[in-house]
Amino acid sequence: MIEILRLIEQSQTFLIASHESPDGDAIGSTLALANALREMGKDVVAFNRDGAPVEYAFLPGHATVVDEVDASRTFDAGFVLDAGELHRAGSWIRERCRCLVNIDHHPFSEDFGDIYFVDVDASATGILIYRLLQSAGHRLSNDVATCIYTAILSDTGSFRYSNANPEAFQVAGEMVAAGVDPWSIASGLYESQDLARLRLLGLSLATLRISSCGQYASLAVTLDMYAGAGANEEHTDRFINYPRSIRGVEVAIFFRQLAADRFKVGFRSKGNIDVGALARAMSGGGHHNAAGAEVPGSLAAVQEWVYEKVAELLAGHR
Numbered sequence: 348m349i350e351i352l353r354l355i356e357q358s359q360t361f362l363i364a365s366h367e368s369p370d371g372d373a374i375g376s377t378l379a380l381a382n383a384l385r386e387m388g389k390d391v392v393a394f395n396r397d398g399a400p401v402e403y404a405f406l407p408g409h410a411t412v413v414d415e416v417d418a419s420r421t422f423d424a425g426f427v428l429d430a431g432e433l434h435r436a437g438s439w440i441r442e443r444c445r446c447l448v449n450i451d452h453h454p455f456s457e458d459f460g461d462i463y464f465v466d467v468d469a470s471a472t473g474i475l476i477y478r479l480l481q482s483a484g485h486r487l488s489n490d491v492a493t494c495i496y497t498a499i500l501s502d503t504g505s506f507r508y509s510n511a512n513p514e515a516f517q518v519a520g521e522m523v524a525a526g527v528d529p530w531s532i533a534s535g536l537y538e539s540q541d542l543a544r545l546r547l548l549g550l551s552l553a554t555l556r557i558s559s560c561g562q563y564a565s566l567a568v569t570l571d572m573y574a575g576a577g578a579n580e581e582h583t584d585r586f587i588n589y590p591r592s593i594r595g596v597e598v599a600i601f602f603r604q605l606a607a608d609r610f611k612v613g614f615r616s617k618g619n620i621d622v623g624a625l626a627r628a629m630s631g632g633g634h635h636n637a638a639g640a641e642v643p644g645s646l647a648a649v650q651e652w653v654y655e656k657v658a659e660l661l662a663g664h665r
């Protein structure tokens with residue numbers, strides 16, 4: 348931590364990046380740190396290879412997130428947030444930053460930086476940004492507090508997941524005390540969806556499958572459905588919560604078609620079932636209760652294979 352504080356003090360130009368297809372924690376922690384550094388008078392580029400999704404447009408600084416960085420630019424310091432592995436943020440970042448910092452809460456987060464600040468007990472990377480800014484003695488502005496609150500809200504599933512620990516509530520409470528309005532953030536995140544998203548959800552819900560034991564269930568989205576709904580992959584965020592919400596379901600699975608014969612398979616589990624280990628066995632990655640991997644094959648073949656693996660995982664828990 349001292350090393351990071353010293354780095355911030357001694358640097359002027361910063362690159363801040365997070366993982367591709369960013370979620371609320373990736374974008375929230377990126378913008379929390381970017382806004383805070385800008386308040387300190389630093390020169391900051393906030394980057395995500397997929398840009399900042401429109402659903403986070405309410406976050407202060409959203410419009411400053413770029414999806415490309417001029418090839419000639421180098422930075423005194425780079426921060427890679429919530430990424431797990433450097434390539435999920437952009438491998439080129441390594442050579443372009445004099446000093447690189449990895450801030451993350453993913454288990455097995457790669458040690459790619461010069462400075463490694465990883466705590467798997469933090470419910471969100473936004474929590475680690477909070478701790479960092481506290482140590483720096485930086486007074487949290489409403490802009491920064493909004494980003495931190497959103498990061499926590501997003502990664503704890505609105506304080507419903509098992510990672511919603513006392514620190515998550517305590518930091519979120521401090522953000523509210525500092526002026527953050529929970530309703531305006533919740534309405535920005537959950538009550539402002541595109542019509543195309545709801546149309547896509549309608550198509551996807553028709554693919555609901557549940558195992559005969561009732562412990563795992565899945566939804567799928569195909570490329571045809573995007574075309575039918577006028578939607579895209581950004582609209583599938585949180586679809587996996589529907590199979591998970593069924594009584595008795597321990598593992599929810601989401602099959603998202605990437606190409607004719609390739610699927611991204613997302614997993615969410617309840618309680619102590621470790622889908623992170625399952626995803627890593629499929630060359631993917633993630634957390635204990637939220638993980639994913641890419642699997643080649645037709646939908647039917649991928650579903651059958653994944654169902655088998657999940658059944659084995661659950662059998663090990665009995």
Ligand SMILES: [Mn+2]
Binds near residue numbers: 429452470472502
């Ligand atoms: Mn995260």
